[in-house]
Amino acid sequence: xxxxxxxxxxxxxxxxxxxxxxxxxxxxxxxxxxxxxxxxxxxxxxxxxxxxxxxxxxxxxxxxxxxxxxxxxxxxxxxxxxxxxxxxxxxxxxxxxxxxxxxxxxxxxxxxxxxxxxxxxxxxxxxxxxxxxxxxxxxxxxx
Amino acid sequence: xxxxxxxxxxxxxxxxxxxxxxxxxxxxxxxxxxxxxxxxxxxxxxxxxxxxxxxxxxxxxxxxxxxxxxxxxxxxxxxxxxxxxxxxxxxxxxxxxxxxxxxxxxxxxxxxxxxxxxxxxxxxxxxxxxxxxxxxxxxxxxxxxxxxxxxxxxxxxxxxxxxxxxxxxxxxxxxxxxxxxxxxxxxxxxxxxxxxxxxxxxxxxxxxxxxxxxxxxxxxxxxxxxxxxxxxxxxxxxxxxxxxxxxxxxxxxxxxxxxxxxxxxxxxxxxxxxxxxxxxxxxxxxxxxxxxxxxxxxxxxxxxxx
Numbered sequence: 001x002x003x004x005x006x007x008x009x010x011x012x013x014x015x016x017x018x019x020x021x022x023x024x025x026x027x028x029x030x031x032x033x034x035x036x037x038x039x040x041x042x043x044x045x046x047x048x049x050x051x052x053x054x055x056x057x058x059x060x061x062x063x064x065x066x067x068x069x070x071x072x073x074x075x076x077x078x079x080x081x082x083x084x085x086x087x088x089x090x091x092x093x094x095x096x097x098x099x100x101x102x103x104x105x106x107x108x109x110x111x112x113x114x115x116x117x118x119x120x121x122x123x124x125x126x127x128x129x130x131x132x133x134x135x136x137x138x139x140x141x142x143x
Numbered sequence: 144x145x146x147x148x149x150x151x152x153x154x155x156x157x158x159x160x161x162x163x164x165x166x167x168x169x170x171x172x173x174x175x176x177x178x179x180x181x182x183x184x185x186x187x188x189x190x191x192x193x194x195x196x197x198x199x200x201x202x203x204x205x206x207x208x209x210x211x212x213x214x215x216x217x218x219x220x221x222x223x224x225x226x227x228x229x230x231x232x233x234x235x236x237x238x239x240x241x242x243x244x245x246x247x248x249x250x251x252x253x254x255x256x257x258x259x260x261x262x263x264x265x266x267x268x269x270x271x272x273x274x275x276x277x278x279x280x281x282x283x284x285x286x287x288x289x290x291x292x293x294x295x296x297x298x299x300x301x302x303x304x305x306x307x308x309x310x311x312x313x314x315x316x317x318x319x320x321x322x323x324x325x326x327x328x329x330x331x332x333x334x335x336x337x338x339x340x341x342x343x344x345x346x347x348x349x350x351x352x353x354x355x356x357x358x359x360x361x362x363x364x365x366x367x368x369x370x371x372x373x374x375x376x377x378x379x380x381x382x383x384x385x386x387x388x389x390x391x392x393x394x395x396x397x398x399x400x401x402x403x404x405x406x407x408x409x410x411x412x413x414x415x416x417x418x419x420x421x422x423x424x425x426x427x428x429x430x431x432x433x434x435x436x437x438x439x440x441x442x443x444x445x446x447x448x449x
Contacts, residue, residue: 004193004194004196004197005197006193007189007191008197008198010187011187011190035178035179038175038181040171040175040180041180041181041182043183043184043187043190047354048350048354049354049359051354051358051361052354052357052360052361052365078198078200078201078361078362080197
């Protein structure tokens with residue numbers, strides 16, 4: 001079982017969930033796939049279906065409309081899975097914090113659903129690609 | 144007992160899956176180098192399989208429970224059997240039975256059929272779009288490939304793997320003739336479509352349908368699919384070597400076989416990296432028009448002996 005757990009850390013498939021973000025973080029994610037950063041070195045790749053995902057990359061402050069969809073995608077993801085919140089909005093709702101339509105930061109919503117969810121925070125607006133790689137690697141170390 | 148060893152170890156499951164997973168890594172690494180990236184380390188495909196076995200298996204509510212789990216195993220068993228028949232045909236050329244080359248080709252079709260079953264039982268709308276495309280693709284690439292197999296068999300005068308390799312050992316490989324070259328090119332396209340790789344990845348269509356037909360597969364179910372795909376990559380390239388390129392002989396011939404195998408892999412990878420995805424109508428027109436026409440032309444040339 002130990003070798004399977006080790007291989008989990010060597011092969012993280014990422015599903016990118018843009019929950020009402022401003023698109024700034026989404027563009028930064030694409031930079032991870034370019035020759036300069038190339039996350040496939042670490043065995044990570046972007047997948048199209050949450051069923052294949054090992055890490056959910058969530059960005060955006062969650063509005064009332066986005067909340068049920070976020071929870072749905074989290075339930076669809078096979079466990080164990082890592083949730084990576086990136087960007088200021090994902091980590092803490094950012095400048096939209098007290099807006100009428102915002103139901104709270106992502107971690108609060110996910111902890112109501114599943115108390116032992118594993119979360120990594122990567123702040124920044126948007127975070128640099130180096131910071132994203134470092135964040136995911138540190139999250140894997142803590143797993 | 145001997146048959147069990149053939150099936151499970153060499154040249155069956157263990158051998159074929161190791162070579163297949165290494166070939167999958169080679170594919171990803173070379174694609175990365177073509178795109179000026181670094182690419183994954185050599186153990187990447189093994190880590191992927193291990194990771195998928197570690198994960199939870201989620202079965203969709205609408206799906207047929209047992210069918211959803213068993214179908215990919217059927218695909219895996221079928222490709223392993225196909226690779227075993229090919230391998231045993233190399234070890235002992237007289238062991239084949241009449242028509243084994245056709246049996247091998249249709250054993251390679253079983254993963255596609257099990258995938259169609261999974262896609263349609265999962266109840267996902269994107270999967271059902273993928274299923275309809277997969278069925279059409281299955282119908283379209285089969286026609287030219289079967290024409291080619293019949294051409295080769297009638298040229299060498301026998302429907303067994305042993306007779307095909309034996310004829311090529313005496314008279315030189317088929318790829319040395321014009322009809323062989325045409326047939327080989329057509330077969331490369333057919334194999335690319337059979338493996339569902341990029342110009343013909345309509346059923347998966349990562350950027351269009353999410354993952355299409357694979358959408359609901361997770362954990363060990365997906366691992367069985369990935370493994371059968373890796374074995375099929377090895378097995379189909381090997382099939383092509385036997386059909387057109389003289390098969391594998393012992394001694395120094397093994398090095399030649401590795402070289403031929405790598406060359407076929409490079410063809411497949413370059414095809415993947417230089418072409419955009421086709422629409423399903425374009426793919427069907429391509430196979431039923433150009434490729435079938437080419438296969439018939441190759442058959443006529445083979446009859447004339449050019």
